[in-house]
Ligand SMILES: Nc1ncnc2c1ncn2[C@@H]1O[C@H](COP(=O)(O)OP(=O)(O)O)[C@@H](O)[C@H]1O
């Protein structure tokens with residue numbers, strides 16, 4: 001080995017930028033999370049674990065975790081399943097595949113803030129298209145369904161402002177917006193499956209589509225699925241703009257839609273409680289870190305075929 | 307018991323005719339090779355036989371039963387693919403189990419975890435079937451590896467194993483050796499032939515390599531442009547090609563083709579050389595074909611062609627001389643055993659004579675012309 005130090009000079013700009021842009025802010029946030037720092041206030045005190053204690057004891061934060069996990073655990077399975085389903089259907093088409101791809105991908109490309117306005121209209125209790133459509137169904141066989149009959153008798157739910165429905169309504173919009181992205185990832189994954197494998201399965205006696213899916217498609221999509229699931233988790237943990245657009249104040253009815261990103265924003269920016277905001281950020285980062293580590297582990301362990 | 311018949315199979319992809327009415331008869335326990343340049347429709351024909359592709363017209367008949375519209379899974383044929391098409395996420399054992407499980411077990415017996423528990427006896431039988439096949443192919447120690455951890459030759463064996471494990475009516479193979487290196491390919495040729503004898507099964511083998519076809523098959527079908535040009539034993543096709551395309555495709559180095567003419571006495575003439583060979587044809591212009599081993603060096607005489615040695619290929623046992631003849635574009639290739647007589651050098655003046663018993667004549671349209679050593683024969687007939 002020569003004693004040249006040139007390599008250090010080559011990697012140092014990248015290392016420097018990585019440190020300044022990625023690691024330093026995290027370290028700073030970690031530091032702030034132990035203080036009562038707020039912008040403009042010169043004196044910040046070291047408060048130890050107090051901020052974290054708050055997060056794990058106060059009922060506001062219990063609601064925050066509740067809303068976040070409800071959202072994440074509905075949106076992730078549904079976007080993954082719908083993304084896979086749409087990809088399989090589109091892949092089996094001989095014509096119009098591109099048209100469907102575009103249609104399903106449109107919500108991903110559109111700005112959620114703008115879409116939120118449209119949805120707000122749609123879900124409006126009196127003039128919204130959803131409830132007026134539901135009212136049309138009154139008096140038909142649909143009334144056999146208890147929930148429906150109740151809606152006809154009184155009113156249909158105030159989707160976005162009822163505390164029992166709000167988080168599920170927001171989740172629904174999250175699914176609508178997100179599954180096209182997963183579909184595109186799955187479509188890419190499907191093109192990587194050699195056609196000959198299906199021919200081999202056919203020769204081996206896999207007659208039904210389900211058998212071929214079990215034998216080839218699903219296992220071959222393993223690496224894609226790990227990636228899609230991780231990305232979906234991270235994306236749904238990060239949900240913010242929709243909540244901000246629907247509920248600029250306070251995170252929805254009884255804080256039922258008070259997701260983590262919104263909590264960080266509210267505490268850190270709106271209320272200028274940087275210490276608490278930073279602490280939530282650190283908890284958030286831990287979740288994301290955990291998911292990423294899980295993904296790496298799965299990719300290296302199970303789904304690596306070559 | 308399985309003889310296979312293909313009846314006037316035609317197939318179009320879009321506007322291109324890939325198969326133009328192919329007939330093929332395969333006897334039970336026969337090793338039949340489909341050979342032809344790439345793109346001539348061999349794979350398509352094999353896939354139609356397998357059921358992976360539907361013919362536009364014609365029938366596939368196995369054991370007298372029309373199976374044209376039957377699913378591949380129901381035809382009980384097995385196939386070895388060029389890319390092997392092993393399931394990459396399964397071990398070799400699981401790969402070999404797959405066809406057995408899909409065929410011999412019910413849906414509930416195939417369930418993960420519970421299935422093997424419910425049907426312990428059946429699974430035991432299947433496992434021993436896999437072990438027996440693995441032993442024949444000498445891949446027992448590879449059974450717990452995944453395809454990605456095997457070399458090309460081992461994968462090839464594993465693919466054979468998956469095809470063999472369930473006693474199909476016939477084996478279909480689409481260029482199974484073309485991803486192997488040259489030495490292994492020659493070795494596998496011998497092994498496949500032995501396997502064929504041992505299993506006593508029907509093999510339909512597709513290749514673009516005429517050497518594989520010649521060495522392995524009982525009968526071979528030479529395909530070009532979506533048609534079978536000739537179907538027969540390797541010896542027959544080598545010695546008696548039905549037309550000039552078959553003659554050119556089979557044999558390496560390729561047969562020497564020379565333009566020739568027929569004079570008024572039906573004698574074949576090359577340039578101003580009159581051969582002692584007669585062809586009954588009205589056409590004045592024909593071509594003749596002579597394989598490198600049917601040409602020999604001789605002293606200057608009126609029935610020999612004269613030229614210069616242009617290039618010498620030394621293959622150890624044999625030497626191939628490329629002899630440039632005046633007015634001929636391509637050099638004549640002459641085989642000579644290395645120990646045989648005098649060695650010629652490059653630029654030597656040499657004389658080449660034909661083995662008239664083996665020299666082939668073709669009409670202008672490429673069809674074979676019968677030749678005779680005496681005009682008398684022809685007059686008598
Ligand atoms: N699925 C397909 N769609 C369109 N053209 C095809 C398809 N499969 C094969 N072909 C065409 O048919 C011809 C014959 O193909 P193939 O049977 O694979 O030839 P070979 O195996 O003899 O090399 C080729 O010209 C190929 O391009």
Ligand SMILES: [Mg+2]
Pocket residue numbers: 348349350480481
């Ligand atoms: Mg082919």
